Amino acid sequence: MNTETIISIENLTKQFPEGDGFFTALKDINLTFKKGEFTGVVGPSGSGKTTLLNIIGSLDKPTSGKVNVLGLDIGNLSHKESANLRNKHIGFIFQVYNLLPVYTVFENVEFALLLQSYTKSERKKMVMESLEWVGLGDQASKRVTKLSGGEGQRVAIARAMVKRPQIVIADEPTANLDAANAHAILKTMKKLNQELNTTFLFSTHDEKVMTYLDRIIHLRDGKLESEEFISHENDKV
Numbered sequence: 001m002n003t004e005t006i007i008s009i010e011n012l013t014k015q016f017p018e019g020d021g022f023f024t025a026l027k028d029i030n031l032t033f034k035k036g037e038f039t040g041v042v043g044p045s046g047s048g049k050t051t052l053l054n055i056i057g058s059l060d061k062p063t064s065g066k067v068n069v070l071g072l073d074i075g076n077l078s079h080k081e082s083a084n085l086r087n088k089h090i091g092f093i094f095q096v097y098n099l100l101p102v103y104t105v106f107e108n109v110e111f112a113l114l115l116q117s118y119t120k121s122e123r124k125k126m127v128m129e130s131l132e133w134v135g136l137g138d139q140a141s142k143r144v145t146k147l148s149g150g151e152g153q154r155v156a157i158a159r160a161m162v163k164r165p166q167i168v169i170a171d172e173p174t175a176n177l178d179a180a181n182a183h184a185i186l187k188t189m190k191k192l193n194q195e196l197n198t199t200f201l202f203s204t205h206d207e208k209v210m211t212y213l214d215r216i217i218h219l220r221d222g223k224l225e226s227e228e229f230i231s232h233e234n235d236k237v
């Protein structure tokens with residue numbers, strides 16, 4: 001088993017300006033993540049889950065402390081270096097799928113590759129492979145407005161996976177899905193995690209998500225409350 005550490009967080013504190021002072025959203029967090037983890041950050045609303053994932057995803061910066069992602073010091077990256085890290089190595093899945101409504105399934109996934117120097121035929125191969133991964137290989141030419149909610153989130157997963165990122169950050173990915181679609185999406189993500197060794201980090205309130213996780217990190221009031229590692233050895237496949 002590969003146990004390479006790809007994210008390390010030391011004494012991370014994040015404050016946002018509030019009134020004349022500031023609000024502490026994360027306080028003195030220490031964590032490491034290894035390649036291939038399937039981990040959830042869990043906690044009440046406002047506990048700092050999204051703030052933590054945004055900093056790991058290089059969408060925001062620490063106020064103090066060190067966050068290292070794939071060998072890069074997030075706090076010291078330029079705007080361009082952050083964008084480069086996200087474009088090449090990090091896929092994002094959100095509660096709202098953020099698909100472009102006038103485009104097809106294929107075009108929505110291809111969009112994630114346009115900033116990089118792939119040829120048209122390379123893009124086609126990558127997009128189709130990604131759509132196959134999520135079970136939408138036969139829907140490539142469909143307009144995304146014609147999709148169900150579950151299918152829409154599958155397109156969002158394909159879009160996050162198409163550049164074969166090392167890390168996928170999924171912020172409440174099942175929040176808008178019914179139980180059957182949530183389970184289907186989670187199984188798809190778990191399969192990608194196992195087959196491609198992609199590291200998945202979730203934020204969630206959803207009990208259904210928790211049953212799939214290998215590790216759960218509990219945040220409360222911006223502090224790391226506890227964490228648990230879950231063995232699925234006896235689970236039915």
Ligand SMILES: Nc1ncnc2c1ncn2[C@@H]1O[C@H](COP(=O)(O)OP(=O)(O)OP(=O)(O)O)[C@@H](O)[C@H]1O
Nearest residue numbers: 016017023025043044045046047048049050051052
């Ligand atoms: N840009 C910002 N400016 C000011 N305060 C912010 C900002 N972003 C987050 N916060 C505050 O930081 C705290 C943590 O927010 P965060 O979104 O990380 O929590 P969360 O655990 O993801 O919550 P939820 O489950 O509701 O999404 C909240 O009190 C929030 O209001």
